[in-house]
Amino acid sequence: MRREIPLLITGIVGIVFVLQYFIPHFPFNRMNAWFSDWFSIVAAFAIWLGALNLMKISFQKVFRRKSDWGYAVVIIMSFLLMAVVGFAEGKGFRDQGTAFDWLFQFVYTPLSATMFAILAFFVASASYRAFRARNFEATLLLLAAFLVMLGRVPTGDVLTGFMPEGMRLSAVASWIMNFPQTAGQRAIMIGIALGLVSTSLRIILGIERSHLGGGD
Amino acid sequence: MLARLPKNLPGGVSLILPFLFICFSFSPVLSQGIEAEVDTLDPAVPDSELVVAAPVTSLIASDYKYDNGEVIELSWVPSIDDQLVGGNVIGYSLYRSENDGEPTLIAELLPGVNNYTDEGLSRLSTYRYTILTLTVNHETPSTMTAPITPEREWINFDKKYLFLIALIIGGSVMFFIETARRGKKLFVRKIAGLEAVDDAVGRATEMGRPILFIPGILDMDDVQTLAGLTILGRISRIIADYDTKIFMPVSRSLVMTAGRETIKAAYQAAGRPEKYSDDMVSYVTDEQFGYVAAVDGIMVREKPATVFLLGAFFAESLILAETGNYIGAIQIAGTARPAQLPFFIAACDFTLIGEELFAASAYLSDEPKALGSLKGQDVGKALAMVIIVVGVLAITIGQAWHVDFMMSLVDTLTNIFSTK
Numbered sequence: 183m184r185r186e187i188p189l190l191i192t193g194i195v196g197i198v199f200v201l202q203y204f205i206p207h208f209p210f211n212r213m214n215a216w217f218s219d220w221f222s223i224v225a226a227f228a229i230w231l232g233a234l235n236l237m238k239i240s241f242q243k244v245f246r247r248k249s250d251w252g253y254a255v256v257i258i259m260s261f262l263l264m265a266v267v268g269f270a271e272g273k274g275f276r277d278q279g280t281a282f283d284w285l286f287q288f289v290y291t292p293l294s295a296t297m298f299a300i301l302a303f304f305v306a307s308a309s310y311r312a313f314r315a316r317n318f319e320a321t322l323l324l325l326a327a328f329l330v331m332l333g334r335v336p337t338g339d340v341l342t343g344f345m346p347e348g349m350r351l352s353a354v355a356s357w358i359m360n361f362p363q364t365a366g367q368r369a370i371m372i373g374i375a376l377g378l379v380s381t382s383l384r385i386i387l388g389i390e391r392s393h394l395g396g397g398d
Numbered sequence: 399m400l401a402r403l404p405k406n407l408p409g410g411v412s413l414i415l416p417f418l419f420i421c422f423s424f425s426p427v428l429s430q431g432i433e434a435e436v437d438t439l440d441p442a443v444p445d446s447e448l449v450v451a452a453p454v455t456s457l458i459a460s461d462y463k464y465d466n467g468e469v470i471e472l473s474w475v476p477s478i479d480d481q482l483v484g485g486n487v488i489g490y491s492l493y494r495s496e497n498d499g500e501p502t503l504i505a506e507l508l509p510g511v512n513n514y515t516d517e518g519l520s521r522l523s524t525y526r527y528t529i530l531t532l533t534v535n536h537e538t539p540s541t542m543t544a545p546i547t548p549e550r551e552w553i554n555f556d557k558k559y560l561f562l563i564a565l566i567i568g569g570s571v572m573f574f575i576e577t578a579r580r581g582k583k584l585f586v587r588k589i590a591g592l593e594a595v596d597d598a599v600g601r602a603t604e605m606g607r608p609i610l611f612i613p614g615i616l617d618m619d620d621v622q623t624l625a626g627l628t629i630l631g632r633i634s635r636i637i638a639d640y641d642t643k644i645f646m647p648v649s650r651s652l653v654m655t656a657g658r659e660t661i662k663a664a665y666q667a668a669g670r671p672e673k674y675s676d677d678m679v680s681y682v683t684d685e686q687f688g689y690v691a692a693v694d695g696i697m698v699r700e701k702p703a704t705v706f707l708l709g710a711f712f713a714e715s716l717i718l719a720e721t722g723n724y725i726g727a728i729q730i731a732g733t734a735r736p737a738q739l740p741f742f743i744a745a746c747d748f749t750l751i752g753e754e755l756f757a758a759s760a761y762l763s764d765e766p767k768a769l770g771s772l773k774g775q776d777v778g779k780a781l782a783m784v785i786i787v788v789g790v791l792a793i794t795i796g797q798a799w800h801v802d803f804m805m806s807l808v809d810t811l812t813n814i815f816s817t818k
Contacts, residue, residue: 200564203557204554205554206466207466208466211465211466221617221619224652225652228650228655232650232651232684235654235680236683290685294686297688298713301713301717304716304717304745308716308720308741308745309744311744370751371752372779374736374756376567376753376778376779377755377756377757378734379568379778381621381624381628381756381759383572384760384768384771389765389767392627392628392763
């Protein structure tokens with residue numbers, strides 16, 4: 183029963199969701215919103231599971247002096263600081279000028295931006311590896327990337343200013359992005375859509391059940 | 399009411415007037431007289447100074463097709479004075495009367511607008527509409543529409559083609575599942591990324607290092623996360639057999655619960671339930687870059703031999719994949735987000751491109767029924783290919799040689815394959 187009931191619920195909800203897309207009549211027209219609300223409620227309660235799990239693991243690390251337990255101390259302190267300040271501020275804890283807002287603006291946001299900024303360096307290192315002309319495909323990729331990058335900055339048009347407008351680097355870059363790139367991306371999108379249909383059918387019909395623990 | 403004003407007003411005052419007028423027009427005093435022949439904002443303004451605009455014409459209220467009886471669509475031809483260059487119309491006020499009751503203002507519209515969708519209605523009431531054409535000191539009502547009652551329908555026939563396509567693709571998936579169930583051998587091409595799963599887990603076992611599984615940053619309501627977890631189920635079986643360590647940091651609490659259940663069941667199925675621990679899956683944070691920082695830290699400290707990145711990824715994809723590359727882990731990634739695929743291809747050893755992510759679980763299971771569903775997808779692909787070729791030829795021939803039949807074929811195909 184532990185597996186059959188989730189399978190039954192999945193099947194019923196899956197079929198209802200397919201039907202509600204084609205039936206505008208009540209109650210089908212409300213089901214999407216209802217299910218979405220139910221999911222939000224379940225997820226809101228589940229966040230406590232996550233937070234408690236995080237605290238449990240962090241405290242265990244500290245008390246058992248596991249490796250790198252110092253990081254766990256930082257997690258516990260940060261969690262408690264934000265939670266205590268947030269609760270102390272009351273309902274308007276997210277308003278401008280509150281201590282919670284200060285922590286968010288001047289601690290969390292810069293830390294988050296720092297992580298995001300690392301991306302710039304990773305793009306450089308990944309591009310270096312990807313654009314090495316090891317074979318024909320990689321050379322083609324390198325060439326296309328070179329043309330697109332140069333075509334996207336004014337330098338490209340300055341260098342090819344003597345050519346007819348349609349053959350300047352900006353036009354070449356636009357052509358690469360609008361035609362070969364879009365065609366390739368659409369092919370992937372069609373594959374994804376069909377894969378979604380197939381996966382959904384497998385889950386609705388109960389053929390796919392490995393997320394419930396094995397498929398047999 | 400606006401007082402009588404001289405014709406040559408300072409610029410600021412003349413700008414404020416329309417605003418004041420719109421504010422005043424909400425008052426019940428104004429809304430009562432909308433069917434009067436001529437409504438003047440200030441009776442003290444002599445007729446010679448009134449700026450009178452022609453009313454809107456052809457005001458039509460029609461029931462919105464294929465809804466639950468809650469919507470009426472309105473269309474009209476704007477006032478002729480609105481269509482002239484430098485016309486004196488400053489806007490329109492749309493009034494609705496329910497069950498022949500008092501008309502109430504439902505919308506203030508800008509000049510040039512010629513349609514409106516009135517939502518949230520009751521199918522048990524009748525409605526009539528009128529529009530006032532507004533100038534700086536005058537409002538001209540249109541005729542009232544005939545009474546209309548919104549109706550509800552059971553089937554949305556606007557989506558009939560989509561339903562037909564879904565039926566064809568869904569039917570072919572079911573057909574091939576049934577064919578496979580009867581024992582027919584189906585050919586499925588090799589997917590390099592999935593062929594490498596055994597080797598990747600074996601490598602981690604030999605090196606005595608853990609496996610890191612990252613299911614993306616979206617919740618259980620995203621099918622990519624679900625696809626990631628179905629693959630986790632298959633991989634966990636192999637991991638349980640090899641007795642390798644797995645660690646799965648997640649950014650959603652529900653994914654944590656589902657991930658634990660999946661791994662636990664796999665260990666039970668492998669006959670090693672005692673080896674399972676809840677610590678294998680842990681929640682980190684919902685915040686995107688907080689999660690990235692934590693996972694990167696785990697990668698650098700624990701140095702997993704194998705990293706699986708299977709699910710929905712956004713800007714964090716390259717940060718995670720490059721860190722995995724830096725520590726020398728073998729990486730198998732997969733996502734259905736086309737924008738992130740180039741990053742994974744550049745930084746990972748194997749990438750499951752779009753549909754391969756969804757095919758992975760069926761492929762790894764080697765079950766005939768699951769493989770049959772993959773075969774059904776091919777019918778959809780064949781259909782898409784035929785339609786694309788026909789569409790490209792039709793629009794090329796139609797435009798190059800002005801063949802009407804070809805252009806109407808293009809219109810028909812566009813109509814069939816566009817979703818409303």
